[in-house]
Amino acid sequence: MSVPRGDLAELRATVRGWCRAHVPADWRRAQTGVGGDEFVAFQQAWFQELRRAGYAVPHWPAEWGGGMSAAEQMVLYQELAAADAPRLVLAFVSIHHAAATLLTAGTDEQRRRHLPGILDGEIWVQGFSEPEAGSDLASLRTTARRDRRAGGDVFVVNGQKLWASGAAHADWCLLLARSDPAAPKRRGISYLLMDMRSPGLDVRPIRNALGDSHFCEIFLNDVEIPAENLVGPENAGWQVAQATLSAERGMTMLELAERLGNVGLRSLVDTCRRPDVTGRRPIDDTLVADRLAGFDTEIAGLRALCRDLVERHDAGTVGPADASVVKVYYSELLQRMTGFGAEIAGLGALAELAKPASSGWESGRWLLDFIGSWEWTIPGGTNEIQRTIIGERGLGLPREP
Known part of the structure; x- marks a missing residue:
């Protein structure tokens, strides 16, 4: 299917019609409580459905299957969210982190090998964090x-490596490792592409508070990675990694903001309309209605921030702390909204033991969503780290001692 360019109304009508024809009507029920194999199969099939329509990687360059402007991406994500389409959970690292790394710092051969592979369903995991190197990633060992x-x-x-989301299903890994122990810690790190079928690898799932096991540990014992899989110069992996992390706090936020504003707020309003045990509807309480109006206003601000960030990223005028502002804003708004949803849902939320595997962080299973929302203030640099970046790089305040 060809994607109309320039005419946003035509694009919106095209995407809306496509969603009516292709979004599985019962996917939430079908994806609740499924095992790993069923989840992977569903995600792979949904990715190819989006790919055939030209909607899987709109943020990639046109020659690789993307080419949408920020305004066009906004329309696409608005319509996908409004149609309650499944999220590309499994492909998140592949289409954002891996692609950003390859497009920014990869060789032509690496791009020719891996970008088509990602479009064919190659699954990637990020091998950055370690037991003693989380927020202070440069301390990795x-x-x-x-x-x-x-x-x-x-x-x-x-x-x-620790907290490697999706490692149990991954084909490839974005790996940071110390290649010069004598160098200053940010100057002795190399960025490598690791085949997850390599001898010497041991992947162990970690069960989280929701009962899921998408987090994993990766143990590496004399794993051999060909030097041709080095991304960027040897010992300059820290600089390459910044492109990977900025992708998470940049383009991905467009979709997440629309999901929060459509699926999240709509589900929250629906929850507030349900009568409680006394027969009263929470939404009829002026305090509840005021909170909902506040969330609606905050989401409008988040959407504006995300669009501005993407447009200035494309124009080369993005500031050094702008992505950190968006990350802090989104993650803490997500926590407040899901926390309010859990409060309104009351004791009934305690009986919800599973959420759809292909949903976002705002599935409407409010207690589970609230527990999961805390994950967002940690990955990609904790919010405490983000505030330091905002203060030092954005506001020009003195560096921390």
Whole structure:
């Protein structure tokens, strides 16, 4: 299907019609309580459905299947959210982090190999955090020793990675490892593409507070990675990683803001309209109505921030702390909204033990959503780290001692 360019009304009508024809009507029920294999199969099939329509990677360059402007992406995400379409949960790292890394710092050969692979369903995981290197990522200890043996050139990697979302299903990993132990900690790190089928890898799922196991630990024991899988210069992986992390706090926020404003707020209003045990509707309470109006206003601000960030990113005028502002704003608004939903839902929320596997952080299972929302203030740099970035790089305040 060809995607109309320039005419936003035509694009909106096209996407809306496509959603009516292609969004599975019962996907929430079908994806609640499913196992890993069913989740992966559904996600892969939905990705290909979006790909055939030209909607899977709208933020990529046109030559790789994207090419939508920020305004066009806004329309696309608005309509997908309004139609309650499943999210590309499994492809998140692939289409955002991996693609941003390859497009920014990868070689032509790496792009030719992996970008089509991602479009065909290649699953990626991010191997950054470690037990002693979370917010202070530059303190990572996983080592990558270069070995130019006869007939080959490889990095031999040893160490451990933590909080690797989706690692149990992944084909490839974006890996940060220390390749020069003697260098200052931000200057001795290399960025590598690791095949998850490599000998010496051990992936162990971690069960979280919701009962899910999408977090994993990755143990690496003499894992050999070909030197051709090095992204950017050796020992300059820290700089490459910034492009990966900024992708999470940039383009992805367009979709997340629309999900929060459509699925999230709509579901919250519906919850407030249901009578409680006394027969009264929470929405008839002026305090509840005021909170809902406040959330609506905050979401309008979030949408404006996200669109401005993407437009200035495309124009090359984005500030060094702008993405951090959006990340803090979104994550804390998400917490407040889901927390309010859990409060309104009351004791009935305690009986909800599972949420749809392909939903976002605002599924309407409010207690589970609220617990899961705290995850957003931690990945990609905690909100405390983000506030430091905002203060130092955005406002020009003195650096922390």
